[in-house]
Amino acid sequence: MVAAGVSVADTEAATAAIPRDPNNPSCPRTLDWSTYREMRFTLFEFEARRILKAEGMIDADAALRLRDALKQYDPIDEIWLRSPGGDARVGNQAGMLIRKAGIPTRIPPGWACFSACNFIFMGGPIRFIDDGGNFVVHMFTHLADKDAVHAEVSQGADKAAALIGDVEQDSAMLASEDNDFLIKMGVSRKLLTEVMYKQKAVASGGDKSTRRCLTGQEAVKYNVANAQ
Template structure:
């Protein structure tokens, strides 16, 4: 039997998805302080039987080669009933590509109770044609950035070089292209585009002295509203 969504407790103006008794993050009040998204530096795929089902666990960073390794894992461990995901994110485009692999395979995705799926992991998860977010599972979003490029810009600005202008232009151009790719991905996966405009793009990826918030945990109601979770 599929697990139903439960209501989350209110926390300030947002409703927290933290588990009962969890400590709320004061800088990110929609989220608990501790997020269980795995410490693997490269996403690891492991087959595990759970209640008679063949579950492929996808855990760790979304790295450049994740789509190819996911394809290999799906082939090596077929048939697979569900993919369970926890990840701190990583390469945004690699997450998109991995999500397309999941959609082509037609395998449901799940964020189990106590697990968190952040940033680029969102797109891997949304690749599932059938998507479950358990009552205490966390779908965590922010605005995607090109951190490596921004660090390079900062260094150039410190040196006062003209190259900084070119780097800033590259970041802006690539960010616009990524936004277009994200929008197209959501349309293809049947997820509301408002997830980008109303949530992701309203949440900064880098905090500052006035606003240290860097992430937003969707409530169960929001996950359904934006069609992130389309099954119970």
């Protein structure tokens, strides 16, 4: 949160002074999004509040473990997020669980919530991005495993065409699901069209940028953060 007497301009000037990623200049050089290979859910108490930390990769069973954690640790006052993303559809499922439970979400100072983590965060009916917290977006891709793509393409035109068809179909479905999710969560769909979908899916050529960190003003503009 912005401290009393400190303007948004002052806060964003301080953020800009942090060393930047040369390939993704909207983001800090280092993003703390946890290295756990499976998302972990742990409870701790902070300022008389019960906080559930959600940290690490969003794996196939993350939503199931979140469901169990919500039951085990009830009541929970907030969920804090730190993740490099992972399974996009599981991220949506986890976000829906949080919305149903009515628990606020937060990205604390220095923590980063990237990719599928965005959708878990947006599940909170009340959403905080603290000063120094990073809500990091990108254009999703189903072609991240280049070796697998090359293996398919090397088998001939028919295999390549089938792969492209599958990718196009699944991408269209996921884009539709993301759009519906934002509507349900009360987040502007322009977050997709004006920010997420304008990022490059794969770094190539002279422009290596593949992700974008929202400014505080952008987070408010798209209703990603709706509380301070």
